[in-house]
Amino acid sequence: MSDFETFVNQGLVRLEEAHLRRRLRTFQPLPGPRFDTPEGVVVQLSSNDYLGLARHPRVCAAAAEAAATWGAGAGAARLVCGTSPVHEALEQALARFKQAERALTFSSGYATALGVIPAVVGPGDCVVLDRLSHACLVDAARLSGARLRVFRHNDPEDLDRILRWAEGERARGFRKAGTFGGAADQTAGGRVLVVTESVFSMDGDRAPLREIVELKDRHGAWLMVDEAHATGMAGAGRRGVIEELGLEGRVELPMGTLGKALGAAGGFVTGSAALVDFLLNRARTFVFSTAPPAAMAAAAAAAVGVVEGDEGVERVARLKANLAVLHRGLTEAGWALPAPVSPILPLAVGDENAAVRLAAALNDEGFLVPAIRYPTVPRGRARLRVTVSAIHSTDDLVAFQAALKKALFQTGLRPA
Numbered sequence: 001m002s003d004f005e006t007f008v009n010q011g012l013v014r015l016e017e018a019h020l021r022r023r024l025r026t027f028q029p030l031p032g033p034r035f036d037t038p039e040g041v042v043v044q045l046s047s048n049d050y051l052g053l054a055r056h057p058r059v060c061a062a063a064a065e066a067a068a069t070w071g072a073g074a075g076a077a078r079l080v081c082g083t084s085p086v087h088e089a090l091e092q093a094l095a096r097f098k099q100a101e102r103a104l105t106f107s108s109g110y111a112t113a114l115g116v117i118p119a120v121v122g123p124g125d126c127v128v129l130d131r132l133s134h135a136c137l138v139d140a141a142r143l144s145g146a147r148l149r150v151f152r153h154n155d156p157e158d159l160d161r162i163l164r165w166a167e168g169e170r171a172r173g174f175r176k177a178g179t180f181g182g183a184a185d186q187t188a189g190g191r192v193l194v195v196t197e198s199v200f201s202m203d204g205d206r207a208p209l210r211e212i213v214e215l216k217d218r219h220g221a222w223l224m225v226d227e228a229h230a231t232g233m234a235g236a237g238r239r240g241v242i243e244e245l246g247l248e249g250r251v252e253l254p255m256g257t258l259g260k261a262l263g264a265a266g267g268f269v270t271g272s273a274a275l276v277d278f279l280l281n282r283a284r285t286f287v288f289s290t291a292p293p294a295a296m297a298a299a300a301a302a303a304v305g306v307v308e309g310d311e312g313v314e315r316v317a318r319l320k321a322n323l324a325v326l327h328r329g330l331t332e333a334g335w336a337l338p339a340p341v342s343p344i345l346p347l348a349v350g351d352e353n354a355a356v357r358l359a360a361a362l363n364d365e366g367f368l369v370p371a372i373r374y375p376t377v378p379r380g381r382a383r384l385r386v387t388v389s390a391i392h393s394t395d396d397l398v399a400f401q402a403a404l405k406k407a408l409f410q411t412g413l414r415p416a
């Protein structure tokens, strides 16, 4: 066997030994939150399609119509000849929805982070991240070449400590050996960007955004907030946690994804016309990547329309009612969970192998709840990540509670 194949196979063996090897499974969608699998029909409690918009008739029809009109692929990057009226309509819809001057979309939330952070900070600057920030935020910060600092999860005091350090250090430009200058060719350096999520993807808890906004203002830093798991749900206008807390206009870089509650695919930032112009020139994942298909843009625009309207109100109300039922069920099954502040309820298990066994037992009972393991979460903090949506029925959730009790009994595991 060649060197390379040996390397690959040994890597797989190591993953297997650590109970960290993952495999793709193909699911046939059935109506509602159900999939057909080779082992039978399962109810998923694992999707981020929180409002059930991925298969909403209006959203799907918009995608089909745009594909028929504009074709399957956009053919080029947006700046070349990849911008269609559909892309413009989506950005206008997002700007209206988020009550911002403009919006800029990317092919994914991941690509949004990877484009935006290195566009605003670089060597000589500093990025301060919440410890549990999503991989795309961490990767983007690394890619920027800025100095990285991490604050304890949701801990404003620790953030304050780091921002005080940064204020002292910024005059010197956060110099590391051999790195000088600031973002791209804007050379001053010394910028500080705080990065957090409003709702954390794996824990479902919320950042203390009011305190974080105060702190970044006090220390002259900027703030990026990833609303991936809040867009479409939190706040009276369903714009996100920034809206709910009355912080609109106080966050330099609010971002979101179109692939979760909005049921399509893509990512976006909102802000001033100048910010959007700046980013469409500087964000490399925007400049050097083929435009998302018009079908995706049209689907996302239709989803924004649904979320903004009365149906958005109804779907969020159903989601919240389902969340209350599920939370009660999980509490009765033995998990001490705080009052839910998002549709994500993490069931702590701890050991990776135990989490996998519990997920398998639930699968046998007809429920799809994947075990979330390292590297998605820290080692020894494996969990089942349960998510609920507006399209679950009360019966689904009651049946899940029974299945969970049975799975716990069969595996001999107990809530951690």
Ligand SMILES: *Cc1c(COP(=O)(O)O)cnc(C)c1O
Residues within 6 Å of the ligand: 108, 109, 110, 111, 134, 136, 197, 201, 226, 228, 229, 257, 258, 259, 265, 266, 267
């Ligand atoms: C899912 C997720 C992303 C990535 O968005 P995609 O559109 O799936 O690429 C970014 N940030 C957070 C917090 C996420 O959960």
